[in-house]
Amino acid sequence: MHLFGDVSGKKLLEICCGSGHSLKYHADRNAAELWGVDISHKQIENAEALLKKHGYTARFICSPMEADLDIPVNYFDYVYSIYGIGWTTDLPGTFKKIASYLKKDGVFIFSWHHTLYYCVAWSCSERKNIIERDGLVFTRSYFDESYFRMPVDGSEIVLCNRKISTYINALAQAGFAIEQMVEQTDKETMESTGDISDKAKKAKMLPLSFCIKARKQ
Secondary structure, eight states: OOOOOOOOOOEEEEEETTSSSHHHHHHHHTSSEEEEEEEEEHHHHHHHHHHTTOOOOOEEEETTTSSSOOOOOOOOEEEEESGGGGOOOEEEHHHHHHHHHEEEEEEEEEEEEEEEGGGEEEEEEETTEEEEEEEEEEEEOOOOOSSSEEEHHHHHHHHEEEOOOHHHHHHTTTTTTOOOOOOOOHHHHHHOOSSSHHHHHHHTTSSSSEEEEEOOO
């Protein structure tokens, strides 16, 4: 989506850096300095190994994003998070910490699952022993921001499904001005026909994720 622009010579911090592939992406584009925060020791190890394999280095901190971290203030040109911010247990506090890491006019970019993603599901019926999808129905209220449990790969995760306005208001309170918000499905999916996955069918009817670019004032 070209939200970063030219990162050459820039200092970047990734929140929930995971395996390090996005850090490598920016290293390939001549970023001057890379930092990563993740709660998982294993992911930090994976990220360090990936960057080392390609001749790059980064500074890593293994910690929850909500903690008081040993990160310089007014230092970074960009802070970003790819499907990580939604895990925070303190959204306003996390946004304020991120604002403190950025220089004035620094940019914060993040993506997360769209609120509607967890509110809407397929309604199914069985006809002649064949399960058919009848349509999308609301299974929970858009306004319900309580934590809920969801099975994933034989385990269970706990999430808070925040309204879009909750993210926007928390950004404003932290001193950010929103420059761009993206909530669209890619052209290939929108034009797909025939035998496509349930997720793709859902993506043709509502956004599954959103991305916000904001600037520190």
